[in-house]
Structure formats: structure tokens, C-alpha cells
Amino acid sequence: MINVFLKWKIVRVILTSLYLVVGWILFTGNLAPFSIFLGFTFSFSVALFTYNIFIEEREVARRALLPRAYLLLIYLGVLIFKIYLASFKMVLTIITGDINPRVVHFRTGLRSEVARVILANSITLTPGTLTLSLDQDHLIVHWLNAKTTHSHYAGKLIKGSFEFWLKKIWI
Amino acid sequence: MRILIYVFLGLGMFFGLLGNLGVLRFPDIYTRLQASSKCGITSLLSILIASMLIKGITPMSGRILVITLFFLITSPVASHIIGKRAWEEGLIPWRRKKPGKKEN
Numbered sequence: 500m501i502n503v504f505l506k507w508k509i510v511r512v513i514l515t516s517l518y519l520v521v522g523w524i525l526f527t528g529n530l531a532p533f534s535i536f537l538g539f540t541f542s543f544s545v546a547l548f549t550y551n552i553f554i555e556e557r558e559v560a561r562r563a564l565l566p567r568a569y570l571l572l573i574y575l576g577v578l579i580f581k582i583y584l585a586s587f588k589m590v591l592t593i594i595t596g597d598i599n600p601r602v603v604h605f606r607t608g609l610r611s612e613v614a615r616v617i618l619a620n621s622i623t624l625t626p627g628t629l630t631l632s633l634d635q636d637h638l639i640v641h642w643l644n645a646k647t648t649h650s651h652y653a654g655k656l657i658k659g660s661f662e663f664w665l666k667k668i669w670i
Numbered sequence: 671m672r673i674l675i676y677v678f679l680g681l682g683m684f685f686g687l688l689g690n691l692g693v694l695r696f697p698d699i700y701t702r703l704q705a706s707s708k709c710g711i712t713s714l715l716s717i718l719i720a721s722m723l724i725k726g727i728t729p730m731s732g733r734i735l736v737i738t739l740f741f742l743i744t745s746p747v748a749s750h751i752i753g754k755r756a757w758e759e760g761l762i763p764w765r766r767k768k769p770g771k772k773e774n
Contacts, residue, residue: 522736525729528733579715582708582715586711589705590685590688590709593692593695594688600700600765601763602763620743620750623707624711624742629703629707629753630750631700631750631754631756631757641753643701
């Protein structure tokens, strides 16, 4: 019976060094055995120092470490498409100058902190909304073309389908 | 392929120009931040996609992909930090006056 904390510490170190090795291979761009060996040793020694910053202790039990990668790729594609749509709308509002800005507050149902940060970033990227503050699960959003100030309804309109997909990716 | 590259580069220039126009036109800090962040992100994203198309499938375009991902993470965070600072200082957002209402 090993100590639980020790077990999770080992998992965190291994995961951190795996992420670093992927970065090493992408940036060196060659697959010679000596290069990969060097990458592994340096990633492991860096991970020993930095695992505590990279993966926090209370995040470890949830599925925050290994998201479902194929869904994340689909999410990224949809996000880039939505960014382009949002920019075309933004150009129209800049030309016509027709704005009605308001500040709205609402809550999110996501648990993992990484998922919350990604939700806030996606809100900043989509049409006419800008995240002003993210405190636990409470979001304050500046909305350029406000249709309503009711908290629940505004949350539904702004979050759209993002929250649904992020819940599937990180649970 | 060549036409696609030109289209993406053109989109980048177009959004950059209109984003700057929006910064000049809008009334207060929050709305200006919106214009600059959105159009800036799109223009740089299109230019990075165009450079990935020029390089084709090589290690170089993999590096550009990594740069794009980091950019997608950091750029909204930067505009969020500026907005948060303004909000905590207590700057009041600009609001449109109702058409029927008298001034004061």
C-alpha cells in the first residue's frame, strides 16, 4: 500500500514531463535517438522542479489533466470559424456605429479551472462580448449589443454552445 | 493554393485596418478594447494561417501552429487584464441615451 500523496506526485511528474517532451520534439524537429534521449532527461529534470506549479494538487483528481483530445480539436475548429463570423459582425458595427453597451453578470456550471479559463477566453473571442472579471464561477461580461440585462437569459445567449461542449471535454 | 494565400493575407490587412478605425470611432475604453482585441486577433490569425499554407507540411509549419495556439491563449487574456483593471478602478461604461428622454 503506497501513500496516496506519493502516488499522485508520481503521476503529476510523469504528466508534466510528457507535455515537455512533446514540445521538445516539435521544436527540434528531428527523431534521432540521441536527441530524444536528451529530451527525456531534460524534461524529467525540469518536471521534478516545476510539477507543483504546472499541475496544482487539488486539480489532480478530476479529469482536468487529460481532456478528450478529439473533441478539443473539433472545438478549436468551431472556435476559429466563430471568430471569423464575429469579426465580420464587428466590422459592420464599426462602419454603422450602432452600439448599445451594457454590463451583465452570470454564473457558469463548469467545475475544472482550466475549463473556466477557456470559457472566459472563448467569450472574449466571440461577437461583441468581453470578460471583465472571473471569480470562482461568477463572470462579469461587457456586451456591445445588449438585448437583455436579465442574468439567466443573458448567460444563455452569451455562453451559447460553448459550455455544453466544454462540459463534455473536461466533465 | 496561391489564391487561398492571397485571400488570407488580404483578410489580415482588411481586419487590421478596420480594427484601428474602430479604436478611433468608439466612445469609451471598453468598446475600444472590444474593437482592438477582436479585429487584432483575427488579422494576426489570418496572417499566421497564410504563412502555414506557404510552408506546407514541414516542421516549420508545426512550429507556427504552436505559436498560433499560444497566441489564441494569451491575446484574450491580455485584453481581459486591461478590462479588469479598468473595471476595478471604477470606470463607468458608456451607455446610449434613450431617444425620447431629455438630457438631464
